[in-house]
Amino acid sequence: GDSVTQMEGPVTLSEEAFLTINCTYTATGYPSLFWYVQYPGEGLQLLLKATKADDKGSNKGFEATYRKETTSFHLEKGSVQVSDSAVYFCALGNYGQNFVFGPGTRLSVLP
Amino acid sequence: SQTIHQWPATLVQPVGSPLSLECTVEGTSNPNLYWYRQAAGRGLQLLFYSVGIGQISSEVPQNLSASRPQDRQFILSSKKLLLSDSGFYLCAWSVRGRPGTTSSGANVLTFGAGSRLTVL
Numbered sequence: 001g002d003s004v005t006q007m008e009g010p011v012t013l014s015e016e017a018f019l020t021i022n023c024t025y026t027a028t029g030y031p032s033l034f035w036y037v038q039y040p041g042e043g044l045q046l047l048l049k050a051t052k053a054d055d056k057g058s059n060k061g062f063e064a065t066y067r068k069e070t071t072s073f074h075l076e077k078g079s080v081q082v083s084d085s086a087v088y089f090c091a092l093g094n095y096g097q098n099f100v101f102g103p104g105t106r107l108s109v110l111p
Numbered sequence: 112s113q114t115i116h117q118w119p120a121t122l123v124q125p126v127g128s129p130l131s132l133e134c135t136v137e138g139t140s141n142p143n144l145y146w147y148r149q150a151a152g153r154g155l156q157l158l159f160y161s162v163g164i165g166q167i168s169s170e171v172p173q174n175l176s177a178s179r180p181q182d183r184q185f186i187l188s189s190k191k192l193l194l195s196d197s198g199f200y201l202c203a204w205s206v207r208g209r210p211g212t213t214s215s216g217a218n219v220l221t222f223g224a225g226s227r228l229t230v231l
Contacts, residue, residue: 032218045222092219101154103154
């Protein structure tokens with residue numbers, strides 16, 4: 001079945017550092033890809049999405065590009081802030097199946 | 112706009128006691144509804160999903176059950192809680208139809224704020 005793999009972390013960065021969280025997937029057909037963010041004590045919020053190959057999702061300075069040739073959807077941000085500290089989940093939605101989530105990556109940004 | 116509510120936000124229960132977590136969605140009709148569990152420091156585990164009233168699919172065998180008495184209401188229950196039931200429970204909804212995609216593209220999963228259950 002479909003699956004999502006992402007680096008589990010924790011990832012610790014200093015403020016203004018560059019962020020990359022890797023995500024790769026295995027799926028049949030043409031899934032949609034998502035990044036969700038979970039702040040402490042809260043539910044998951046959709047951060048960005050991409051629905052087809054070469055699409056770039058972006059929001060709040062975060063970006064991820066749907067790469068079908070490498071089956072990847074890496075999350076990047078050029079300059080992280082303390083307020084970006086959270087758990088980030090890569091997810092996949094495929095036709096006729098339930099959403100599949102990666103294990104989550106905990107990010108801590110230090111001032 | 113659509114909103115999703117779940118309660119209670121926090122619950123502390125003794126082992127062997129019953130459980131009822133409730134989730135409601137506003138601003139949409141015929142949604143798909145989901146219950147996920149997140150154990151401490153762990154990822155998400157899909158527990159139940161529903162595509163319509165009275166239609167419940169269970170993803171894992173467990174001490175919990177789910178019901179959908181109304182179109183936009185989803186309830187997670189247990190008759191006797193176990194220590195291992197502790198965790199963060201998340202309700203979610205998506206546009207009705209086959210999950211993962213719609214004719215317009217991505218079908219997004221929208222989560223509630225979560226309910227933290229501690230079983231002592």
